[in-house]
Structures are given as C-alpha cells and as structure tokens.
Amino acid sequence: MAWSGHRMIDPSEIETRFSVEDGMAYMASIFEEPSEESRQKMELVVQIMEDLPPREADFIDLYYFRRLKQTDIAQIFGVSQPTVCYRLQRAAARIQFLLQMPTVDEEELEQDLRELLPDEQDVEIMLLMRDTTCQSEVAKRLGVSQGLVRHRFIRSLNRMRDLDPDTYGRYIDLFEFISANLNILREVQRPAWDAKVTHLID
Secondary structure: OEEOOEEOOOHHHHHHHOOOOHHHHHHHHHHHOOOHHHHHHHHHHHHHHOOOOHHHHHHHHHHHHOOOOHHHHHHHHOOOHHHHHHHHHHHHHHHHHHHHOOOOOHHHHHHHHHHHOOOHHHHHHHHHHHHHOOHHHHHHHHOOOHHHHHHHHHHHHHHHHOOOHHHHHHHHHHHHHHHHOHHHOOOOOOOOOHHHHHHHHO
C-alpha cells in the first residue's frame, strides 16, 4: 500500500527487519497494520521527516520507506551495521518525541516569551528549540556553543517554573517535555550518499 509516495512495509517482514528496542518497535507499529490510525501516523511521520536532522531523515527514508537492509545503509554511509541500528533507534525516538510534543499557538508563544524573558537571545533559543528540536541546530543558527544553548534553555525553563501554572502551564508543559528529551535533540552530519544509494533502490 502506498502512502504519499511511500510504500508500506509488508507485515511479514516486520519481525526480521525491526529491532525490539522501544523506539524501533514504536516506529514498526506505524507500518504494521493498514488501519486508519496507522495511516494518520504515517502522514505525520512524512511531515515530521522534513524537520529531522538530515542524516536521521536519510536513515528513516532508506530503512523504513525504501526498504534497504541495515547492512546496505552501512555500506552507503561507510559505518558499521550496529551504528546504523543505533542511529535508526535515535531517529525513531525523535519522531516519537515530535508526535507527542504538546502543541501551542506559535504567535502567542513568541509574544508571551518576549514578555517573560528579558534577554532576546533567551527568547530566540526557546523558540528555536521548539521549532527545530535540535540544540546543535540552534547553536549553529545563533553562532554559539551547544553548552550555552542548553544552559540558557534550562535557565529560562526554571524561570517559567516559578510562574502561575494556570496562566503559563501550557508553555511549562511544552518546555518540560523538550527538557526531558534533550538527550535525543542532537544532530549528526550527513555525508554525500546519493550516488552510492542509486543502485540499491532502483
């Protein structure tokens, strides 16, 4: 079955193709059954892939959509198969994170953050962490270190925790959720692989 130009993996292949790790099992469940819920999740995954760090999107595309084996992906990227498995688990974790992230009105969020946070850089960090979910990407865009991004993000969140939860609870929930997942909000670099992959997916 094709969804948005992508093919659904045959359920009979799931057992041999997917890890039993939590993140991978979660992703596999999206592809297993052609239910309406699965279709909706699939559409969301396709949209979310546009916001993933490039290599994570590559791995998800090649493994889940183009149905390459982990050993083939390892050959393309010049890494080991266990590395491919690990990166797929991280990518699946990020997708699960994005699917579960609390939603807020973006314009209201920006306006309220500017009232709450006196430093413009703090406002930019919070907005970019919400938009990109990737602290290395935020650091790159602002020309600062990841350590500074993380420090200022946590400091701003602590400031929010002292506010009235009835008024600002939705923002506290959003950034608490991001804070709890900072370990997956990292980016890895994408090498050139298009030429290498062509003969494997044709």
